[in-house]
Amino acid sequence: MARNPLAGAFAKYVMEARVTDAEPVTASMRRIRLATDAPIAFPYRPGQHIRVQLNDPLSLHGIMRPADTLRTYTIWDLAPDRRALELRAHLYDGDGIGLRWAREAAPGDAVTFWWPQGDFFTSDDAPFHLFAGDETAAAAFGPMLRALGRDARVLGVLESESAEHDLPMPGPHELRRAHRHGAPAASSKTLLSAVAGLELPGNGGAAYVAGEARTCRLIRDFLVRERNWPRKSIKVKPFWTPGKRGLH
Numbered sequence: 397m398a399r400n401p402l403a404g405a406f407a408k409y410v411m412e413a414r415v416t417d418a419e420p421v422t423a424s425m426r427r428i429r430l431a432t433d434a435p436i437a438f439p440y441r442p443g444q445h446i447r448v449q450l451n452d453p454l455s456l457h458g459i460m461r462p463a464d465t466l467r468t469y470t471i472w473d474l475a476p477d478r479r480a481l482e483l484r485a486h487l488y489d490g491d492g493i494g495l496r497w498a499r500e501a502a503p504g505d506a507v508t509f510w511w512p513q514g515d516f517f518t519s520d521d522a523p524f525h526l527f528a529g530d531e532t533a534a535a536a537f538g539p540m541l542r543a544l545g546r547d548a549r550v551l552g553v554l555e556s557e558s559a560e561h562d563l564p565m566p567g568p569h570e571l572r573r574a575h576r577h578g579a580p581a582a583s584s585k586t587l588l589s590a591v592a593g594l595e596l597p598g599n600g601g602a603a604y605v606a607g608e609a610r611t612c613r614l615i616r617d618f619l620v621r622e623r624n625w626p627r628k629s630i631k632v633k634p635f636w637t638p639g640k641r642g643l644h
C-alpha cells in the first residue's frame with residue numbers, strides 16, 4: 397500500500413493504542429481505557445487532552461472534511477507506568493462521530509490518538525480554585541482536582557441532567573452539584589444561577605470554566621461583571637456547542 401507522504405512528518409505526535417476496558421460510569425458517561433503500544437513519553441499536565449483519530453486528517457477524505465477527523469477527550473488518568481490512559485466520554489443525545497465512537501468502543505478496538513495539548517490545567521499559586529461546567533467539563537475537572545494538593549481551597553459547581561448523570565469525582569475536594577432536569581445545557585441558566593449562589597472568597601482566585609461554549613461565556617461574563625474578577629484569572633475552555641463540530 398502507498399504510504400501517505402505526510403504521515404512521516406506527523407508520526408512523532410501520534411500514538412497507537414488498544415481499548416482494554418469500556419463500561420458505563422454514569423447513566424450517560426463511559427469509562428474508556430486505552431493501553432498504548434509504547435510508553436507514553438509526552439509531557440503531560442492533568443487537564444490536558446488527546447485527540448482521538450476517527451478518520452485520518454492527512455488522507456484525502458480528511459483534507460476535504462477536516463471536521464470529521466479528530467475528537468477531543470481529556471485524559472482522566474495516566475497510568476504511573478505510562479502505558480495506559482483513561483477517558484470519560486459523555487454520551488449525549490445526538491449522532492456525532494465522537495459520540496458513535498464513545499458509545500461503541502469495545503475491548504480490542506485499535507485507536508490512534510494525537511498527543512496531549514492545551515493549557516487547561518490548574519494554576520500553581522492561586523489562593524483558591526473555582527470550577528464550573530457540565531458533564532463534559534467534569535471529565536476534565538476530575539484530573540485537575542486530583543492534581544491540587546489536599547490543602548488547596550476549592551469550590552465550584554458541576555452541572556448535569558440529574559443525579560444519575562453525576563460523574564463521581566476524586567477526593568478530597570467537593571464541588572456542588574446542579575441538575576438541569578430537562579432545561580437546556582446550552583446557555584445554561586441552571587449553571588449560572590448555581591455559580592451566582594456560591595459564596596466566593598473574593599475575586600483573587602483562579603477560575604476554570606468548561607463545557608458548552610455559550611454557557612462558558614455566561615459564567616465568565618458573570619464573574620467579570622458581577623463579581624469583579626480579572627479576565628486573566630479565568631481559564632475558559634469551550635468543549636462543544638450547538639451547530640459546531642469537533643471543537644478542540
Ligand SMILES: Cc1cc2nc3c(=O)[nH]c(=O)nc-3n(C[C@H](O)[C@H](O)[C@H](O)COP(=O)(O)OP(=O)(O)OC[C@H]3O[C@@H](n4cnc5c(N)ncnc54)[C@H](O)[C@@H]3O)c2cc1C
Binds near residue numbers: 494634636638640
Ligand atoms: C479540550 C476539550 C476537552 C474535552 N474533553 C472531553 C472529555 O473528556 N469527555 C467528553 O465527553 N467530552 C470532552 N470534550 C467534548 C468532546 O470533544 C465533544 O463532545 C465531541 O466533539 C463530541 O464529538 P461528536 O462528533 O459526537 O460531536 P461534534 O461533531 O463535536 O458536535 C456535533 C453536535 O453535537 C452536539 N454535541 C456535541 N457534544 C455534545 C455534548 N457533550 N452534549 C450535548 N451535545 C453535544 C452539538 O449540538 C454539536 O453541535 C472535550 C472537548 C474539548 C474541546
